[in-house]
Amino acid sequence: MFDNLENTLKLILEKLEYNEELLQLSISTLTTKKEVARFLNKSDRTIDNYVKNKTLKKDIHYFYNEKNRVEFIPFAILKFKKAPQVISAPIIDITKKIYHSSVNSITQGLKVG
Incomplete structure (x- = not known):
């Protein structure tokens, strides 16, 4: 009974090691913007905005290589995909309208809406 369990555990370990090797090969290509964009299902422009x-933080998610080009860090990109921390644009209050001072003096007392 334990022999069967032991063989099953060995088989699981072998498959896990194989999958780890495949993952290493696949994420080693995550160094360019195009590959990162494809991996994250985003456009190149979105990666530029990140x-x-x-x-995406310098020296955490990417660095500049010797040719002064952005090179991404594969494991950091993988971690980012699992838990992205996208910073949304600040909300701008558009209810208050700002006019030129001459317009303000003319419209003072009028209801402008």
Whole structure:
């Protein structure tokens, strides 16, 4: 009975190691913007915006290589996909309208809406 269990555990361990090797091979290509965009199901422009607004952080998710190009860190991108921390744009209050001072003096007392 335990022999069967032991063989099953060995088989599971072998498959786990095989899957780990496949994962290593597949994420090693996650160094370019195009590959990262494809992996995250985002556009290249979105990846640019993530870098610009610091959703993807320098020296955590990417670094600049010797050719001064952005190179992404595969394990950090994998971790980001599991738990993205997308920074949303700030909400702007558009209820208050700002006019030129001459317009303000003319419309003072009028209901502008």
